[in-house]
């Protein structure tokens with residue numbers, strides 16, 4: 001569902017449904033259709049937005065001119081776009097008998113104000129926190145014991161379900177007071193499909209549901225979600241469309257099971273608010289809806305209404321093995337993830353670190369990553385817990401680890417091992433001497449690293465523009481240092497080069513003439529002498545300020561080398577900032593999701609972060625000078641990364 005609908009709008013929709021019923025509008029006749037499945041290609045989002053642009057635009061933008069079949073499907077979109085379809089009819093007597101007891105019991109309604117902010121719901125009394133405390137709700141759920149179970153045959157009873165089945169939270173449904181019997185459930189990305197005991201352990205349930213599967217012509221293994229929902233009288237679920245990755249991969253089927261008077265249940269579905277069609281809710285009517293289209297239901301009757309609702313995937317959808325849950329097992333849910341309690345704490349935090357380079361788009365990368373529904377932001381974007389926030393007083397690894405974990409919501413996230421977190425501290429790349437040993441000591445599990453790189457000349461300009469800017473908070477201004485304020489870019493370039501030279505780091509470069517001795521470069525770069533010189537250079541860097549390393553921070557191969565020695569190079573994804581523009585953010589991010597073993601998603605906000613506007617800083621002669629300096633280093637970077645994508649590393 002999208003954001004919560006205001007109560008007055010829900011009341012309006014309920015009154016409208018009541019009016020329909022009171023005007024004695026007869027329940028529409030069941031459409032005699034061909035019983036066909038709604039093809040999943042019709043489940044692109046947002047259907048209504050596409051239509052709002054007019055069908056003609058839709059035809060042009062949504063069709064592949066090479067594909068005539070596709071074109072035909074979309075040309076008829078206005079008249080025949082499938083929003084629901086009768087799939088058949090079944091005798092649901094066996095199912096009715098199985099679920100009749102207690103179907104109309106009243107369950108406490110959880111106020112909407114709670115669920116509005118609740119992104120996480122743990123089905124355990126002690127674990128009500130959200131992975132993101134700023135959005136956590138206060139919904140408490142009781143843990144039921146066997147002694148709370150009054151009737152083991154009442155499948156709607158929450159205590160019974162919690163002890164003999166598995167309690168599942170569906171925050172929005174729970175908020176409407178909808179009672180449920182959950183049989184199959186999955187996470188948002190269809191990675192984990194859970195079969196609950198009342199499905200895999202009950203022959204009577206499977207036999208009662210089988211006729212429905214026969215009509216649909218699907219084996220039970222294709223079901224990814226299935227539950228019975230009992231909608232109380234007087235309740236309207238307002239017009240909405242379903243969201244989540246699973247939606248576009250699944251067919252949504254409803255089967256009315258217990259309906260006192262189908263004329264008094266208004267179930268509607270359509271491409272837009274003003275074209276909703278009413279669907280007959282006669283028991284046994286198996287119908288499919290396009291749940292990415294708008295749909296709503298009002299129970300204007302005096303009794304609860306029970307539907308079986310199931311979602312299944314196409315035959316060729318690659319499903320992982322199904323997980324059979326034990327009776328009474330606890331699940332830990334967020335809005336997009338589900339974890340078994342027994343897996344609590346199985347993912348250490350952090351999972352990833354963005355190491356740098358400074359001014360190479362690290363802020364954007366971080367902000368893009370944390371838009372993934374399974375990624376939770378750390379307490380701060382730049383934790384610096386391994387450099388200047390490192391607590392020297394702590395001597396034991398345990399205490400140091402506990403200190404660092406505070407930055408990563410480790411305790412909260414231990415409940416949700418499907419979710420991960422990390423941070424972006426762009427100073428780490430350069431500060432390898434201090435940071436690598438700390439990582440190895442404290443985070444002794446395989447971390448994923450990201451390194452953003454950018455044309456080193458543009459990086460240096462951005463760095464200079466930031467440090468010499470008079471804009472910013474007093475804390476920012478202090479952190480940047482004042483050493484460069486009265487200097488030109490050229491002066492700072494030469495200063496850093498001379499410092500490098502003093503420590504023997506660039507013996508192949510004549511700072512004054514801008515001439516490179518290529519023979520010296522080839523012998524020196526990559527040698528133990530260079531490593532020793534780099535150590536000496538780093539030892540004197542004033543790491544407490546931003547006014548240093550203008551040029552050395554662009555020696556990417558040199559900076560990456562110790563990291564690649566200390567950790568498996570496969571743990572690193574090295575990206576070019578320029579790729580965001582050249583390839584588009586969504587495409588560039590595909591590699592990021594893959595590196596983090598996360599399902600691919602499109603992010604909503606692709607805006608570039610931390611952007612500063614300034615006039616070009618390096619004049620033409622400085623541009624040529626720096627190109628000469630960086631060119632052989634860029635070539636070495638390409639060899640180190642060994643990636644075709646890097647063959648054109650910032651050619652002049």
Ligand SMILES: Nc1ncnc2c1ncn2[C@@H]1O[C@H](COP(=O)(O)OS(=O)(=O)O)[C@@H](OP(=O)(O)O)[C@H]1O
Nearest residue numbers: 358359360361362363364462580608609610611612
């Ligand atoms: N998507 C995208 N496309 C193009 N350019 C982008 C993008 N995202 C960030 N940027 C540019 O990256 C610069 C900021 O980098 P960082 O966020 O790493 O800076 S910092 O080290 O955290 O201060 C900063 O560069 P300058 O504007 O030149 O200073 C940003 O404009």
